[in-house]
Amino acid sequence: xxxxxxxxxxxxxxxxxxxxxxxxxxxxxADLDSDDxxxxxxxxxxxxxxxxxxxxxTALQRQGQLALWPPFLxxxxxxxxxxxxxxxxxxxxxxxxxxxxxxxxxxxxxxxxKQWRGTQNAGWNPFESNMAPTQVVIGAQPLxxxxxxxxxxxxxxxxxxxxxxxxxxTSQGDVNESMVFAASFQAPVVFFCQNNHWAISEPVGIQAxxxxxxxxxxxxxxxxxxxxxxxxxxxxxxxxxxxxARAGHGPSYIEAVTYRMGAxxxxxxxxxxxxxxxxxxxKGRDPIARFEAYLTGSGILDxxxxxxxxxxxxxxxxxxxxxxxxxxxxxxxxxxxxxxAGPHAVLERQRDHFERYRAGFAEHSNHAPHAALTEGGx
Amino acid sequence: xxxxxxxKAINTGLRKAMEQDPKVVLMGEDIGRLGGVFRITDGxxxxxxxxxxxxxxxxxxxxxxxxxGMAYRGYRPxxxxxxxxxxxxxxxxxxxxxxxxxxxxxxxVKVPITLRLPFGGGIGSPExxxxxxxxxxxxxxxxxxxxxxxxxxxxxxxxxAIASDDPVVFLEPKRRYHDKGDVDESLAxxxxxxxxxxxxxxxxxxxxxxxxxxxVKTCLDAAVAASDEGVSVEVIDLRSLSPVDYGPLxxxxxxxxxxxxxxxxxxxxxxxxxxxxxxxxxxxxxLEHAPVRVTGxxxxxxxxxxxxxxxxxxxxxxxxxxxxxxxxxxxxxxEEEA
Numbered sequence: 161x162x163x164x165x166x167x168x169x170x171x172x173x174x175x176x177x178x179x180x181x182x183x184x185x186x187x188x189x190a191d192l193d194s195d196d197x198x199x200x201x202x203x204x205x206x207x208x209x210x211x212x213x214x215x216x217x218t219a220l221q222r223q224g225q226l227a228l229w230p231p232f233l234x235x236x237x238x239x240x241x242x243x244x245x246x247x248x249x250x251x252x253x254x255x256x257x258x259x260x261x262x263x264x265x266x267x268x269x270x271x272x273x274k275q276w277r278g279t280q281n282a283g284w285n286p287f288e289s290n291m292a293p294t295q296v297v298i299g300a301q302p303l304x305x306x307x308x309x310x311x312x313x314x315x316x317x318x319x320x321x322x323x324x325x326x327x328x329x330t331s332q333g334d335v336n337e338s339m340v341f342a343a344s345f346q347a348p349v350v351f352f353c354q355n356n357h358w359a360i361s362e363p364v365g366i367q368a369x370x371x372x373x374x375x376x377x378x379x380x381x382x383x384x385x386x387x388x389x390x391x392x393x394x395x396x397x398x399x400x401x402x403x404x405a406r407a408g409h410g411p412s413y414i415e416a417v418t419y420r421m422g423a424x425x426x427x428x429x430x431x432x433x434x435x436x437x438x439x440x441x442x443k444g445r446d447p448i449a450r451f452e453a454y455l456t457g458s459g460i461l462d463x464x465x466x467x468x469x470x471x472x473x474x475x476x477x478x479x480x481x482x483x484x485x486x487x488x489x490x491x492x493x494x495x496x497x498x499x500x501a502g503p504h505a506v507l508e509r510q511r512d513h514f515e516r517y518r519a520g521f522a523e524h525s526n527h528a529p530h531a532a533l534t535e536g537g538x
Numbered sequence: 539x540x541x542x543x544x545x546k547a548i549n550t551g552l553r554k555a556m557e558q559d560p561k562v563v564l565m566g567e568d569i570g571r572l573g574g575v576f577r578i579t580d581g582x583x584x585x586x587x588x589x590x591x592x593x594x595x596x597x598x599x600x601x602x603x604x605x606x607g608m609a610y611r612g613y614r615p616x617x618x619x620x621x622x623x624x625x626x627x628x629x630x631x632x633x634x635x636x637x638x639x640x641x642x643x644x645x646x647v648k649v650p651i652t653l654r655l656p657f658g659g660g661i662g663s664p665e666x667x668x669x670x671x672x673x674x675x676x677x678x679x680x681x682x683x684x685x686x687x688x689x690x691x692x693x694x695x696x697x698x699a700i701a702s703d704d705p706v707v708f709l710e711p712k713r714r715y716h717d718k719g720d721v722d723e724s725l726a727x728x729x730x731x732x733x734x735x736x737x738x739x740x741x742x743x744x745x746x747x748x749x750x751x752x753x754v755k756t757c758l759d760a761a762v763a764a765s766d767e768g769v770s771v772e773v774i775d776l777r778s779l780s781p782v783d784y785g786p787l788x789x790x791x792x793x794x795x796x797x798x799x800x801x802x803x804x805x806x807x808x809x810x811x812x813x814x815x816x817x818x819x820x821x822x823x824x825l826e827h828a829p830v831r832v833t834g835x836x837x838x839x840x841x842x843x844x845x846x847x848x849x850x851x852x853x854x855x856x857x858x859x860x861x862x863x864x865x866x867x868x869x870x871x872x873e874e875e876a
Contacts, residue, residue: 293643307604340597502702504781506780
């Protein structure tokens with residue numbers, strides 16, 4: 161059974177990178193603490209690479225190659241740490257900001273960008289990755305996670321479901337309803353709230369008058385607050401929560417206390433609402449710097465390792481850039497595809513009219529559609 | 539063939555679907571031990587257990603959202619929302635989530651959810667219990683919307699809705715739940731007519747009268763009354779509101795030259811407006827009169843002592859038929875278009 165750890169977020173790495181022993185959570189990191197430096201380096205690499213993906217996404221948006229990008233700068237520990245706890249047959253329902261989770265899940269690099277490029281609404285096959293397409297409507301996906309988890313339970317399967325959402329989403333009815341359902345049916349689901357302190361311009365104080373993690377126990381769901389900038393703590397508490405679910409003990413809730421160092425999206429300007437001192441303060445708690453200090457201090461990471469990881473990040477960024485800028489536009493006919501699983505006479509008539517209309521331009525190829533002269537060009 | 543009520547016909551259809559496919563699960567408030575406030579799921583939890591007939595928390599968005607998650611997992615949830623007026627808290631999960639998931643994922647996620655919604659008025663209920671929200675759903679791409687009007691259709695169409703890989707909003711005309719009719723239980727879903735098809739309920743030659751759900755019976759009565767006055771009315775039971783099966787409508791209007799649409803829902807931007815526009819486009823040179831709508835008024839659903847003024851009844855429909863025929867009617871001598 162999880163508990164609330166007296167309100168102070170669980171921390172296994174001090175801000176200056178010292179490993180703190182923990183009676184309850186050390187067990188969950190035994191494989192990493194033994195000698196498996198590869199596992200620790202894998203965590204480090206994923207943090208570095210995803211931060212680089214984030215920077216590349218922002219740059220691609222600024223260059224007009226993406227319509228929008230939601231930065232997760234500062235949330236690498238929460239996302240990478242928790243994602244490393246998830247088993248292959250567990251299922252993930254996340255929001256649009258969980259790009260690092262999707263990367264760790266093994267989503268193909270071009271697929272990470274399709275939604276933001278605007279070529280597809282969702283980039284990947286959820287059943288190949290056991291990760292649903294990310295959700296844009298705030299707080300809609302925890303209900304899907306709970307329903308899926310009820311199915312897991314009815315199937316008698318020994319897997320778990322995890323759902324990601326932010327502090328703003330905790331104000332939504334759907335998130336609260338999902339906790340009612342999860343508790344009532346004891347569904348094997350983990351609620352992973354990244355409290356990044358800002359819902360666009362609204363500080364977390366507008367969403368919650370008490371620490372968000374304290375809400376879940378009111379639903380009968382055990383809860384833990386974790387230092388969201390401490391990757392080892394995020395990994396450990398998520399492993400515990402998923403074990404709890406897989407063992408048939410029902411739902412649990414994690415509040416990862418972290419910070420969105422960037423904008424809400426590339427359309428946002430945080431300087432209008434956010435105190436610069438606050439940002440500086442959180443930069444001092446940078447999740448990557450902390451982990452790097454730990455790895456360096458433990459002799460696991462040296463300059464050679466650092467440059468190796470930097471090379472990987474460069475390669476991933478280049479691959480993403482290449483895939484994005486050469487991503488073909490979808491064919492016009494795709495507009496009509498997959499609206500329904502079966503035939504739909506009214507839509508088929510519209511498709512037919514559209515095809516005739518387009519064929520008219522092909523017959524008179526010297527007359528381009530007027531729209532092409534004013535819109536739609538890159 | 540046996541006589542059964544509309545409600546029992548749905549119950550029988552649900553039972554059949556559950557027997558045939560273990561992935562069919564029912565979800566909703568009070569649908570288990572109580573059998574639903576209208577008793578449509580009566581006895582099903584007893585026979586199929588609490589994991590097949592799930593009494594959910596009282597949270598409409600929660601019911602719809604978890605049903606979507608169940609569908610992800612390979613189940614075919616049949617959701618009961620207790621009353622039409624309570625469907626609005628679930629609006630996002632219906633129109634933004636359930637309706638769009640297949641399109642968003644380019645067909646990789648199937649959403650075979652049936653949303654059962656008792657709809658319409660005429661039972662003397664308090665507010666929020668008599669709404670006609672069909673236009674919201676018919677306006678939403680990705681949803682199928684159907685409304686049976688008689689026990690036989692209720693029996694087969696509910697099974698088709700459940701078998702469909704698309705999400706289906708299944709509108710149950712609650713004031714017809716106790717109406718009896720013959721049901722051939724051996725009739726396989728789609729054997730006579732699939733749920734996407736319109737049905738010519740009564741043939742006629744002077745006016746085409748189109749309705750769905752609870753209004754079909756009223757329109758059939760109106761056709762009998764009209765025939766007493768020497769007017770031959772063809773009644774079409776739309777059955778599917780999205781997609782509309784225009785074939786029988788176009789055929790009928792080409793024959794009669796006149797169209798009347800009747801529904802309980804408010805007039806402005808209701809289904810009647812769409813049917814009138816589409817039929818005008820397709821049958822312009824066959825029309826002898828502008829299409830006529832006989833509908834509820836653009837008012838919130840009124841208190842029950844007023845509802846029979848709001849709902850189109852036999853006489854208002856006949857008045858609409860007179861308008862379509864250019865006969866003396868309630869609007870004669872007025873500027874109808876004003």
